[in-house]
Each structure stands twice: as structure tokens, then as C-alpha cells.
Amino acid sequence: MKRIGLLVVALLLSGAVGRAAETLRIVPISADDRVVVSVELADGYTDEVKQAIASGLRTTFTYTIDLRMLVPGWVDRTVATSTVSLSDQYDNLTRRHTLQRVIDGRIDDTIVTDDEVTVRQWLTTLTRLPIVRTTRLDASRDYYVRISAQARPRGSSLLGFAASVTGQAKFTFIP
Amino acid sequence: MKPFGGVTFGGSTTFVDLDDQAGKPKLNLGISGLWLGEVVGVEGDIATTAGYFSGDSRSLQTLILRSHVATVTGNLVIALPRRIAQYGLRPYAVAGLGMMHVGFADNLRALPFSDALPAWDVGGGVTGFLSDFVGLNWDVRMFRTTGSQKTVSGVSLAPEQLSFWRATMGLSIRL
Numbered sequence: 339m340k341r342i343g344l345l346v347v348a349l350l351l352s353g354a355v356g357r358a359a360e361t362l363r364i365v366p367i368s369a370d371d372r373v374v375v376s377v378e379l380a381d382g383y384t385d386e387v388k389q390a391i392a393s394g395l396r397t398t399f400t401y402t403i404d405l406r407m408l409v410p411g412w413v414d415r416t417v418a419t420s421t422v423s424l425s426d427q428y429d430n431l432t433r434r435h436t437l438q439r440v441i442d443g444r445i446d447d448t449i450v451t452d453d454e455v456t457v458r459q460w461l462t463t464l465t466r467l468p469i470v471r472t473t474r475l476d477a478s479r480d481y482y483v484r485i486s487a488q489a490r491p492r493g494s495s496l497l498g499f500a501a502s503v504t505g506q507a508k509f510t511f512i513p
Numbered sequence: 514m515k516p517f518g519g520v521t522f523g524g525s526t527t528f529v530d531l532d533d534q535a536g537k538p539k540l541n542l543g544i545s546g547l548w549l550g551e552v553v554g555v556e557g558d559i560a561t562t563a564g565y566f567s568g569d570s571r572s573l574q575t576l577i578l579r580s581h582v583a584t585v586t587g588n589l590v591i592a593l594p595r596r597i598a599q600y601g602l603r604p605y606a607v608a609g610l611g612m613m614h615v616g617f618a619d620n621l622r623a624l625p626f627s628d629a630l631p632a633w634d635v636g637g638g639v640t641g642f643l644s645d646f647v648g649l650n651w652d653v654r655m656f657r658t659t660g661s662q663k664t665v666s667g668v669s670l671a672p673e674q675l676s677f678w679r680a681t682m683g684l685s686i687r688l
């Protein structure tokens with residue numbers, strides 16, 4: 339049975355840029371000796387994004403995820419970094435979407451669907467993405483997960499006006 | 514290992530300083546190796562300042578054509594305990610003994626000098642690591658030759674003595 343522990347004492351969701359706090363929901367938890375992060379980019383599936391997809395352009399949401407340690411009075415230490423690209427290539431002839439997830443340059447999963455709800459969820463949601471082993475974290479120290487999300491093509495804005503959104507979630511690691 | 518660069522300044526000497534340069538800032542380059550425990554450590558430090566006694570080489574009024582001051586010191590280091598500094602800036606104090614090699618030659622070859630003088634140094638600094646292996650270091654220390662009793666005729670106004678401050682910034686590479 340999987341052991342899932344909440345590793346937050348005080349989980350604070352805060353937006354670093356613009357409307358990030360309202361749109362980028364980040365939840366770090368520990369599971370099976372790893373820190374895993376779930377992300378939801380609410381309101382990210384905009385009309386512009388839909389138009390870009392419908393045009394047949396490959397549309398990609400790229401999430402850059404940094405797990406950093408808070409270091410008072412000095413530069414915060416980056417513990418782990420991961421880049422996840424979620425893309426959709428729509429075929430106008432078959433009216434099917436080819437969805438692909440690439441994690442750190444490695445193709446993690448590919449599916450084909452004609453369900454727009456699945457497309458929306460695919461592009462705007464990351465579920466339990468493993469970031470780092472908990473053995474690399476120090477007990478009782480403060481960390482934060484900072485995520486920057488970008489959409490391509492550039493015209494397909496995430497929030498109607500911003501090319502990217504950034505958000506972060508702080509937590510204290512209690513093993 | 515700490516390769517560093519910085520300036521020497523605030524120099525004072527009994528050597529005949531034909532170009533009046535001893536008190537002026539000069540580029541200093543060097544490298545040091547440090548073994549540091551929880552609090553106490555030992556350090557070896559090598560640095561050189563080219564043109565320490567030389568003025569502008571393009572000026573016809575410059576009398577000292579070549580000069581340098583090099584230091585080799587072994588030092589005792591007392592640092593803030595690691596358990597307190599943790600991942601933040603770690604200040605330290607340093608003091609030690611060594612040699613200072615002083616050399617200069619004027620354009621008339623009237624007052625050439627090249628000799629190694631016993632010296633001591635004292636100072637302090639702070640180190641902060643950006644990752645597990647690489648960090649930045651800032652260091653200020655004073656170097657001073659110990660009271661030499663011999664006077665070399667013509668090259669010094671009193672028993673040969675030289676002191677200066679050195680301020681450096683460098684990389685800290687943990688091996």
C-alpha cells in the first residue's frame with residue numbers, strides 16, 4: 339500500500355507573477371520516499387489556445403519546476419529541476435488530438451483522443467510528478483516548489499494577456 | 514579550492530617607492546586551498562600582484578619597469594560552526610604565517626631588489642555555497658612582513674618592510 343504523507347506544515351500558495359495565485363495551483367506531497375507535485379493551471383485553456391490547436395499548430399504547454407530550499411540571508415538552493423512539456427497536435431482530417439508528455443526531454447506518454455475535456459486536462463494538469471527523493475531533503479527545513487508555465491505558439495496566451503505564469507508553494511519537510 | 518581575484522590597497526612600505534605606487538590599488542590573483550572542519554581549518558594561500566611598485570607603463574615618468582609582490586602563507590581558519598551557518602553564509606577569521614616575495618627593477622638598474630621576506634597575515638571573510646560543490650567567497654586580509662632587522666643599502670629607507678590589504682572575491686569549489 340502506498341504511503342502518502344503530507345509534507346507540509348504550512349502550505350502556502352502564492353503567486354509570484356500577476357494572476358498566478360489564482361491560476362496555478364501547486365500541491366507538493368511526499369509519496370513513496372519522493373516529493374511529488376501536482377499542478378493545475380486553471381483558466382489556462384483559453385480561447386486563444388483552442389484556436390491555436392484548431393489551426394493544426396502543435397500547441398505546447400511547458401512547465402518548468404524548481405524545488406528550492408529557503409536559505410535566509412543567502413541565495414536559495416536549487417535542489418531539483420524538472421521540465422515537463424505537454425503538447426497537442428490536432429489533425430484536422432481525422433479530428434483527433436495526439437497528446438504527448440515529455441519529461442526532461444524524454445517522451446513519457448502519448449495518447450490519441452477526440453475528447454476535448456481530455457485535451458484540456460492533459461494540457462493544464464500535472465498529477466503527482468516525481469521531483470526528488472526525500473532523502474535529498476533536510477528535515478524541518480523550508481522549501482518551495484516554483485513553477486513557471488509557458489505556452490507555444492507564443493500567440494496562444496495562457497491567461498489572455500500573459501505569455502507565462504509563475505507560482506510557488508512553500509512547505510516544511512517533516513519526514 | 515578557491516581561485517580568486519581582487520585588489521591590494523592601503524599599502525605601506527619602507528622600500529624606496531620611486532613611482533609612489535605602494536598605496537594604490539593593484540590587481541591581485543591567487544588560489545588557496547582550505548580544509549575546514551566543523552569550526553577549525555587550515556589553509557594554504559598563494560597570490561601575486563604584478564606591477565605592485567610600477568606606475569603606468571606608457572608613461573615616460575615611470576621609473577620602476579617591473580615589479581611584483583607574491584605571498585605564500587599557511588593559515589589557521591576559525592569559522593562559524595557548520596550547524597549554525599547551515600546552507601547560508603559562513604563567516605570565518607584567518608591568521609597565519611608565510612613568505613612575501615618582493616621584486617622590482619628600475620629603468621636605470623640602480624635599485625634592483627628581489628628577496629623573500631617572512632610575513633604574517635590576518636583577516637576574515639565569508640563563504641556561501643550556491644550548490645553542493647560551487648560557491649562564492651569574499652575575503653579581506655592584511656599582509657605584513659615581520660620586522661626585518663637587515664637593511665639592504667639603497668632600496669629601503671628603514672628595515673625592509675611592506676604591508677598591504679587585500680580584498681578578493683573568488684569561487685569556492687568543494688572537492
